[in-house]
Amino acid sequence: MKRNVFVIGIGAGSPDYMTVQAIDALNQVRVFFVPDKGAEKSDLARLRREIIARFAINADYRIVGFDNPVRDSANANYRKGVSDWHDAVEDVYGRLLADQLQEGECGAFLAWGDPSLYDSILRILERLRARGDFELDYEVIPGISSVQALAAAHKIPINRIGEPIMITTGRKLQEGFPDNADSVIVMLDGQAAYKTVDGDMEIFWGAYLGTDDEILVSGRLRDVLDDIERVRREARAKKGWIMDTYLLRKPEGH
Numbered sequence: 134m135k136r137n138v139f140v141i142g143i144g145a146g147s148p149d150y151m152t153v154q155a156i157d158a159l160n161q162v163r164v165f166f167v168p169d170k171g172a173e174k175s176d177l178a179r180l181r182r183e184i185i186a187r188f189a190i191n192a193d194y195r196i197v198g199f200d201n202p203v204r205d206s207a208n209a210n211y212r213k214g215v216s217d218w219h220d221a222v223e224d225v226y227g228r229l230l231a232d233q234l235q236e237g238e239c240g241a242f243l244a245w246g247d248p249s250l251y252d253s254i255l256r257i258l259e260r261l262r263a264r265g266d267f268e269l270d271y272e273v274i275p276g277i278s279s280v281q282a283l284a285a286a287h288k289i290p291i292n293r294i295g296e297p298i299m300i301t302t303g304r305k306l307q308e309g310f311p312d313n314a315d316s317v318i319v320m321l322d323g324q325a326a327y328k329t330v331d332g333d334m335e336i337f338w339g340a341y342l343g344t345d346d347e348i349l350v351s352g353r354l355r356d357v358l359d360d361i362e363r364v365r366r367e368a369r370a371k372k373g374w375i376m377d378t379y380l381l382r383k384p385e386g387h
């Protein structure tokens with residue numbers, strides 16, 4: 134039996150980020166696979182369920198919760214840690230698709246933001262297809278990523294006129310500001326890597342974008358660094374987790 138799956142980008146924070154295409158796809162789904170244990174923050178799991186309840190007007194669906202494996206961040210070999218983690222995720226997803234879909238039923242994974250950006254779902258599905266335990270077909274619905282949410286919240290273009298942008302991670306930024314980049318978007322920064330760059334840079338920082346808890350700070354890095362540190366600390370203490378993204382760019386003319 135062939136498995137048909139949607140990967141639906143649900144936007145990075147607000148249910149209002151759902152596109153018409155995403156809502157249409159949602160209404161063709163009979164089985165939603167929702168990570169609600171393990172690594173997934175309960176707030177995010179709740180948002181996924183809210184989106185399903187609000188937009189799936191045809192109530193003929195079921196939700197299958199699952200435990201998303203966690204990457205072993207203690208593994209000193211980052212790539213090996215990621216590879217082991219992907220193996221574990223592949224097993225979990227493979228079992229969900231093999232066991233939970235009946236003939237003719239369409240399944241779905243709801244990807245935070247856009248499925249193509251720092252999300253392993255598409256790699257995992259491709260691996261499952263290559264593995265060949267069952268026939269698998271999937272469609273990808275784009276979503277509003279945290280990058281777009283950040284730019285809209287700050288009312289800024291991401292690129293300077295005719296200039297490139299780079300999207301990277303906190304881990305990479307710690308190795309140094311990229312040589313030939315003018316504007317750099319940083320995601321997945323658990324280590325506050327912005328502290329390691331030149332204080333002359335401009336920063337546009339946003340946390341919990343698109344949610345009621347959204348926080349924005351912008352300015353010359355050296356002027357706002359303490360604010361960001363304090364706001365981050367307070368927010369993390371209050372909510373128990375933080376999700377932030379920022380744009381760094383060299384001041385005009387540098």
Ligand SMILES: C[S@@+](CC[C@H](N)C(=O)[O-])C[C@H]1O[C@@H](n2cnc3c(N)ncnc32)[C@H](O)[C@@H]1O
Binds near residue numbers: 244248279280342378
């Ligand atoms: C695993 S990546 C997923 C990115 C997602 N696919 C997207 O399109 O935005 C998670 C990172 O995205 C960023 N992020 C996602 N949602 C965010 C939000 N609502 N506010 C700020 N940053 C967010 C953070 O940098 C976080 O560490």
